[in-house]
Amino acid sequence: MNGLLTQSFLTALVAGGIVAAVPLMFTALGESVSERAGVLNIGLEGMMLLGAYLGFLGAHELHSEWVGFMAGIAGGLAGAIVMAVLSVSMGLDQIVVGIAITLAGEGITSVLQQAQFKGRFPGLGNPATVAIPGLSRLPILGHSLFDQPLLVYLGIGLLALVAWVFRATSWGLNLRAAGEKPEALDAAGISVLAVRTYAVLTTGALAGIGGAYLAIVGANTFTPFMTQGQGFIAIVIAMLARGKPLWVGVSSFVFGICLSIGTALQLTSINISSDVINMLPYIAIMAALILFARGSYLPPALCLPYIRGGK
Amino acid sequence: MAGTQAAERAPAVELIDITKRFPGVLANDQVSLTVRHGEVHCLLGENGAGKSTLISILSGMLRPDSGSIRMDGAEVAIRSPKNALRLGIGTVYQHSTLIPALTVLENLMLGARSLRLDRDGARKRLAEMAAMLGIDVDPEARTGDLALGRQQQVEIISALWRGSRVLVLDEPTSMLTPQGVEELQKVLRRLKEQGTAVVFITHKLHEALAVGDRVSILRRGRLAGALSSEQLASASTEDLRATIIRLMFGEETAEVAGAPELTTDLTAVEEEHSVPAAEGDIYLELKSVSARGEGTEPGIEEVSLRVSRGEIVGVAGMDGNGQRALAEAIAGQRRVTSGTVELFGVAVNRLSVSARQRLGLRYLTDDRLGEGIVGNLGVSLNMFLKRIGEPPFWRWGRIDRRRVNAEASGLVKAFDIRTPRLDARAGTLSGGNVQKLLLARELSFDPKVVVFHKPTYGLDLKTTEHVRAVIRDLVGKGAAVVVVSTDLDELIELCGRIAVLSRGRLAGIVDNGPHAVDQVGSLMIGTTEAA
């Protein structure tokens, strides 16, 4: 039991936790935007996978992480466009379309990977990191916390940006109105469909980055079905965070630790079967739902398509 | 007060020969309307006459099939709500378009051009407009927490926020206390002074006469007649009443002439319908009952009420004061957190909805489509939805379709429900027929205590009068009835005693009779003017 408090364990835990948290963070942030506007993206898993595969492909073929991340955005957007057209514009059921996008994402990325690499699973090199001077030299946690790829810092900055948008811009107000009472937004002369479409596209882009990060930085490769339910975890994070970006960051980190604790534990003398470790994040979600979801507030118009003048 | 000044300017809005058709229905048939600056033009007509359609066209929600619209003399096309706002038409709808979770300021800033929200600028403008209208509003208050009258004032400000010169009010008084109505009239006077043109839609004659400079009457989609300001000023109230009623109803006048909506003076109705206090066994009693609210609607607290055999007790109050909580607590749909509900002297707190139904309790919900029926199921199945699993319709879990259809067919005839087939989907019936279906369902199996929630809301006057007759008939046969309604006219007409719900508490119980309206009105506002 002494193994838990060693430096190597803590370092590995925090470092692994951050790596695992970043995809969740981006994806959950995107989902917050959508949910605020009244759209529920069950297809997040599919968008992440599309982002992961295209991201990996871009990074691998063109030997540049940033190309990979851009490609990841495109992948996530592809899934989001389907959602926007079918669910937002045409008002089709958000859950069914979401299931379809997830299945399609899983299937297409698996097929494409096989078609492109024919059974091989090539890897990428380790990503470049940016060390914050001074802080990164702190004992124990300094290296793992403050020496991360640039995208991580950008992600945290994005949390702050989105929080500001929600609070102080008319975009944020429109999002809120679209989720609370779309008829009011329509009566004010603003297109509910446009607001929700932009929200969904944003979610897709962010989920794409999340997926790309998972493949490029997290696993250094792409394997089919690699998200293993993280898209759904992101949905739960978005709901628990009640639309507050700061909480998205915090919850993502907590679940990231859950996801990565298995690898860190290998450094200690503690021996728990990997199957149990793998179940940990899902058990954590169930616990979180039961304990903390009380009082989580969801926009009243969530999941309802908006049709002017109709009921 | 229209003044000759207004007559010289081109009218603010002119609707010329507007026609709008829906599948199976001609909602507006070549309707023309002229609204002048600084004038209140009342649009009168009963439910279903086509007023809402016309308003939707004016506000940009719908486009007319034919006809033209002019503003200040120039022809325009109102393509969308955004377009309507830009053309200067602001609309206050019957159902609030405020977002309850947002503050007054945030609601007003909705639709702003700039990216960054200019809170200070908006605050200043709000103060200016509030002063102009003579009202007082707290910018940081959550609109959901405001009293309904105050909410409406915010909506009027919102409609005028971008400098609209035409204000359309759709049935604005349906949710207001009598005092709230007076305040609204004051605001309208101020608006007229500013030169705003106001279109005021209502189905109540006395309101139209009180507020309108001009009155147009719609009937079955057509403009049945119009009264100019000179005519309104010159004729006597009785003559005007007779003329307008004839225009609104044509040959059906005799059947509806007694309805309270059409009287000009409610005190006459009060006296006509004051009912002696009922004696008899107490069928329903609430002893200090509290129940929690749901969502944005409040619950009830320590409500005590007694309803005897043969009595009709009304529950008055504006929407959102706990009416649904009260109705559902009685019916068993909502858990009571303290106090007892007693049926025939026996506490029924622990009894489920179906158990209470078996004791003879019936509940007609106001949300007919959303709660009362299952739209996808047939009329006959809906008829027995509250008796699933019970013989003779179900034996050992198995349905006896023939029995179901036989009984349903009898009820359809008895209650005059217009439906093409017994198994036609209930969602395809018209509003009036859905209500008749619900009446058939609730009242045909030995009802002893019946709770009606908004029994005639949205129905045409003829069906309304029928429903009221059914209620009186029920009571004549010895049932105890509670009518929960926001329509004070209706309560005065039907009830012997009227309880007033305000913020979830029983503010008082008024015996029907002279001055009942005033008493109820003062009870309603007694504890509500918080905002």
Add this chain to the structure above:
Amino acid sequence: MALETGATVDASLASGARAAEPARLARWWRTVVRSLAPVILALIAGGLLLLALGQNPVRFYVAVWQGGIESGGWQNSAVLMAPLLLIALGLIIVFRAGIWNLGYDGQYLLGAALVAGFGPSILQTWPTPLAYAALFLIAGCTGALWTLVPAVLMAWYETNEIITTLMMSFIGVGVANILVKGPFQDPAVNIPQTRTIPFSKLLPNLSGTRVHVGVLLALGAVVVVHYLLTRTSFGLRLQVLGANPRTARHVGIDVRRVIVTSFVWSGFLIGVAAAVDVLGLWAYVRANWNPGYGDTVIPFVFLARLNPLAVVPFVAFYAVLSTGGDLAAQQANLPTDFLLVLVALILLFMTVIEYLGRRRDLGQSYLTPGLKEALRRPLVRRRPAQ
């Protein structure tokens, strides 16, 4: 209590106007078209995708037919129908009540693990029919038990069931793995799998075929479930709950009881599907194995408008597609996950055709309104205002 009749003023106008009901035959025809069109469109779109990948779609679909039907392939398809039908039935029951049970993978695998774990010993010691009954019961109860947590959370705390069933599914898969690698591990082999049930003890085949009687069981279940759902008070309560939970409460239905009951029966059927599959086809369960039937059966459940009888031809179609498709994909050097893409396309086309047909008919939707309402409910019961 009759009302006097007279000229009825049918005065509902404007946005409340109702469309006239189309003729019965036209409606039936339209339903058929709307059920088949998505499948056909998806096959075409899938063909285009194959072209893009450099494959020959015609050759692919011919191979599907050959593998799925010709030269004994139909028998494999028939065998596949057994678990698919039972799972479809399990889904139909909850979907009708407006409940999303997405935990089928976990429920199936746990049932399978237990049957594979206890199967060999029970079949050795007990008389065979009794052993089968016991194993079906064990699997069914396992599946049912695994739905209890989400069911109770949903019934008492209004916790959203999409997330809870999904999470329980992942947990269930993990637990099944642990069981297979642990107490149920076959001591004689190195691979992580359970002991194999001897061939003689597997479900008997229909004479002259390789199709085991489990298929008959599944078809029998279809008839029973159809009767339950369309002719009994239980079925009507499900329907009302699925149409509108508020109406259900209003008419006196014990909503909590219906939620839990429908969840439990759903889990039970899915567990039984696992038993039929293991006892009829696989004979053992390997770790990290998941046939993923549930994902692929969902669109067909909707296409069949949640009708047990109607779902049979759809499931038959998919069984052929899956059996033949596996072989065709291998021949074409594609991963079998391609079938997921086809299934997703069917779902997508189904929603689009739904949209196109929406204006004309009321209530022809494949989804109950209750299903659409699923995520409007908060994760846990909201604290009421004030």
